[in-house]
Amino acid sequence: MPELRQPPYPTVLKPYGQSLVALAKERDDIVCLTGDLSKQCEIDLFADAYPDRFIHAGMAEANMMGVAGALARDGFVPYVHTFGAFATRRPLDQVINAIAFPNLKVRIMGFMPGVSSPGGPSHQAIDDVALMRAVPNMTVVDVADAVEVRQVANAIVDVDGPVYVRLKRGEIPVIFGDDHRLRLDRADVLTRGEDVALFASGMMLAPALAAARLLEARGASVSVVNVPVIKPLDAATVADVAGSAKVVVTAENHTVIGGLGSAVAEALAEAGLGRPLRRVGLRDTFAEGARTGPYLFGKYGLSIQAIVDAGWTALGRRDPAPVADSVPADEGEYSPV
Amino acid sequence: MTRVSDPGTHWEVTDPARLATMIRLRALRMVAPHGFGYLGQALSSAEQLAALFTVMRPGRDRLVCSPSHYVIGFFAAAAELGILSEDDAATYGQDGSPVEAIGTERSPVMDYTCGSLGQGLSAAAGFALSDRLKGKDRRTFAFISDGELEEGQIWEAAMFAGHHRLNRLTVLLDANNSQVDGPVDTITTIEPIAAKWQAFGWTAQDIDGHDVDAVIKALAAAAEGDKPYVLINRTSTMRGLDCLPADADGHFIKLPPDLAARAEAELTGKLERRDA
Secondary structure (H helix, E strand, C coil), X not given: CCCEXXXXXXXXXXXXXXXXXXXXXXXXXXXXXXXXXXXXXXXXXXXXXXXXXXXEXXXXXXXXXXXXXXXXXXXXXXXXXEEHHHHHCCCHXXXXXXXXXXCCCCEEEEEXXXXXXXXXXXXXXXXXXXXXXXXXXXXXXXXXXXXXXXXHHHHHCCCCCCEEEEECCCEEECCECCCCCCCCCCCEEEECCCCEEEEECXXXXXXXXXXXXXXXXXXXXXXXXXXXXEECCCHHHHHHHHHCCCEEEEEEEEECCCXXXXXXXXXXXXXXXXXXXXXXXXXXXXXXXXXXXXXXXXXXXXXXXXXXXXXXXXXXXXXXXXXXXXXXXXXXXXXXX | CXXXXXXXXXXXXXXXXXXXXXXXXXXXXHHHHHCEECHHHHHHHHHHHHHHHHHCCCCCCEEEECCHHHHHHHHHHHHHCCCCCHHHHHCCCCCXXXXXXXXXXXXXXXXXXXXXXXXXXXXXXXXXXXXXXXXXXXXEEXXXXXXXXXXXXXXXHHHHHHHCCCCCEEEEEEECCCECCXXXXXXXXXXXXXXXXXXXXXXXXXXXXXXXXXXXXXXXXXXXXXXXXXXXXXXXXXXXXXXXCCCCCCCCEECCXXXXXXHHHHHHHHHHCCCC
């Protein structure tokens, strides 16, 4: 089993931005586009290092996607940056017709997934995975920690088609050990158990690991699976792990419709596996503007407790569920709620 | 199938005015088996397409067709010039054919079309930017329509190209005053067109879009400027086919067999008399 750190997790700043600069040093076909969110998407580093390959598209996402498609057709590998909400909603038609249908190597980097932004429904990409997953040819990635974030630009560079990546902004927790390898073709089984198969992606991995520890302490053994690639889903691992568990729980920083939970449900059904399924995520609702992301994670059921309760009730346990207690985190540390 | 900018692609235009009539005739023959279709787009753009293929350097310059209903004219021109095979052109819009009636990214001839209206100018700007990044001597020609000016993305792209001074980008704007619901000017006021583009940092010029020599001259001159260039072609979706009823819907012309036969006779007669 892979090495995992314990919360509170240390954090790092701008791991993606640094990795893209490193990639651009090796590959002169990398170009970087920004929709007026350069610092926020960590690509101020790229602008400093490679100003000739840095393109301001301004607040014009539709045009940005069209320009990116043409650059890709010409042999460049454009990395396009904005918030996930703006990358997937407004220019959906452009992503579909100018990028996905011709299967071009455009990398769409959507920052601030789900309710990690307290910026309100306009800025919260709660449906981006569903939208991008529905688009043919699109690969959809939601990385969990800084070790994966550092690798993602490199991991996707040669994918033969468009890729959508969700990236948390700001301080990124370090959950995995340094030897962890982000793979696009395989979900990672992090723990093995016989009661609950718990599939998590992106920012929900940290609370999933915490929830698993609480369940284990009360005698429910849990398989925790990190699913960085939601499409194409590693359905074989899903079926394997779910098949050896009594119940299945999914956890995603996204609406429960169309994202990881739906993908897992489809894989289970297609494998003929009947397992009680609980999907943790936004319950077909918009969130709201707030001061902090963690408040929203708690309020909208994206918490350790929500995952514990989902597993507990799915198992049919009648005794009170274990109570989650967030590990205190100091400045520069990260602990899931 | 070939795109115009593919290395090794070759064609030659000897008589642009005659090519325009041949585009009309070919488009008529492509639409006739369906009984209706985007013939009006070919009629309004025939001279512009003839001019484009005269000015473009085969295997080098790029061609974007933004309003994808116009691809019929592009296919017709390409078939006349040997870029698209007769057989492929004959499958236009038929089941299983890659020569789709509404163009997509798998369509031959053009370098980009996008299918959904208002998107092509962004792709064209991307090509022009790419050439600048690579230091390539290529021009990018984008064909757009007046109805598309209602789409916001056109103006995003116009601002982008103006800001980046993409002077290797040349736009032909087919101002035929036709869209699905009727004349453009009854639906949305898009005038003054030239002043809008000028305000966005472009060189803009109004022209009679059926004067093929004037269009050729303007396209050739456009290469010399330091800004992107838009040629606003005033045209009609009924042009060059007198037998069409005055109330025909220029966006989607109905072409029953008897009308198709009269149209065929009119255009072949014109070519035989060499008055086009």
